[in-house]
Amino acid sequence: MDSITQAALGAAVAHAAWHKPLGRKAFLWGAFFGTLPDLDVVFFPLLDDVQQLYWHRGESHSIFFVLIGGALLGALLWSARWKTKISPQRAMAGMVLILATHVLIDYFNIYGTQFLAPFSRFGFSLGNLFIIDPLYTGPLLLGIIAAAFSRSGHRYRFTWAGLAVSSAYVLFSLVSHAYADSVFSRQLEAKQIGVKASYTGATPMNTLLWRHVALTDSGILIGYFSVVADSGEEEIEFVTVQRNEALVAPYRGQRNVEAVDWFSNGFWVAEEIDGVITMADLRFGELRTDPNDPPEKWQYIFAWEISDDPDSLLQRSVSLKESRKAIDTLWARLTGDTRERSQF
Template sequence: MALTDGARRKNGWPVDSITQAALGAAMGELLLGRKLGNRALAWGALFGTIPDLDVMLSPFLDTARKLDVHRGLSHSLLFMIAASFGLAGLLQKRWKRDKVSKARAGWFVFLALSTHVLIDCFTVYGTMVFSPFSNYRVGFNNLFIIDLFYTLPLLVTLVWGGFLTKKDPKRLKLCVRGLLISTGYVGLSLGAKFWVSSAFDADLARRKVKFERRMEAPTPFNILLWRSVVDRGDELWIGYRSVFESSSTPVKWVVIPRQREAFATVADTREAKTVDGFSDGWWIARKTATGVWLADMRFGETRSWEKKETVDLRPVFSWLLSYKDEGDRLRTLPRETRNTGEILKRMGGRIFGNREKWEGYPRLTGNPASLPEQLNWED
């Protein structure tokens, strides 16, 4: 299960913006705190959220264009540099009485924007850092889009420091401590990813499974349970592993046919090319009466256990692509959130080794034109 950055637009978009604002506020405190006091926190929070203002273009774009634009130019190195040089002089004039130099103002803008982009690069969605020269999406896949263990240390230390005077040296010390704790958590996530990735690789090697590529990402709100997706050409394998499991513990792999023949019927359309590029090819496809159902399997799946000994897997991020060449042919399907509490409860159990309540006979759901599709597995 993964309520990802793709899902946030409907299910609480501002939540991850709190993280971006906190990072920006921390940059404001580091560079401007002793001169501006709490105004530095406010300005930092503002600049820390600016890259995500690309969502304001959404009402004027079709679904495919939205996928192209979000985390695009506004998250690029070019934008960060241009904004830093372009705004440095204006901010220096605004803060003239506070004796903020042009160089310091420019570095503030750059760091507030770049830390936003950096934290986005840690997630699955991918960020076009090199736009407009390249559409390549940078994604390290080591953090979930919302992780309180990362955000809370920043928030607590910034709020605490906000009650102190701008000349109090404790303000800066608190900010640095918050950043060190959060940065340490990022380091732990990278270490956890390296360990589980090696364990997944060992499991596939024992089975003598050949594959083209593989990716791992953490499950929601933690870095203890990880999900792997294996590309075997005509099928994807999906499995989970906890950091508390031995590397010799076998993985239960769910096998999902990709059905390339279904994708081929729309492969030449702009929308299908966009989905293929956005998902980095991690899609599955199914024909419907009016078009093709597409799902990006990087983002995980919600789970339900309504039928005994069976687990229904519903991709979080999916679309319907219509054959009709009119209007917005690509329609984003709504996410399933009605049993989120049950999923999180079972996910907590899975972290500590309770595999039975997490797994079952797998079925693929979410395709509105089809009954649940029985899937195979390897254990």
């Protein structure tokens, strides 16, 4: 998730665990250690483009770092600062919880988390939350602010309330995700489409509009389903996107191509733009400024340029203006405004 969310979650968990011995200072400790796993990016200058892709959400997000690193960090803080305030067991347990919740909430989004690094580079991801979701982060921040400024002796209850509401939202997202996934799967089976692999993910900043990506022999199918605007029995129109494997065939075996294939779990599409070959991860969604845009006009949130240099993996960026237009289009689809004039 984004850094604000991770800091807020870490602060809330720390205050829930350490509010008695540390008071409001628990928020600061939690905010720092809640973002600690994402500080793996400080090593990026020492790594090439391909290594950076493997490194982020790698060792710093593994269960080994959570358990061993959390216990060691907790013991170190207890020994250096908290001997007279807190027991070593509580210090270590709180630290493990802060790191564990960071890794868990990352697992819920699309990016993928290498739980078993360095022994396995498999990226675990569920997709029930988008990387940024104010409806999850908001309750955490409100609870923290209320607890920080409250003069009540039970101010920790505000923190717990924020955690409870945000956790309830996650539970809702899991139910909504499971329902949408079942609708997609049922309709693809009814169409007798052979699916090699598929993925259902949340669209930006909501858990009501879902996007399905299905890898088939004829291409990659992409469809949308809104739990508030669509009926589970209404036919979903899937758009077929060609992977254009021939474009990357000359580069097969290179580190940069294999890294994108690994990172995207095979859900990628190749394009040639102004003579430059790119590979885009389809799991993160496409940017459509108009609901009727064909795949040839789509832009992608995560796309990389592929060159003869196997160590080069330059990520392409999208403009803020185009992103805003795409969000407007997604919102219209969520509420059903585009159903009469497009297949989106």
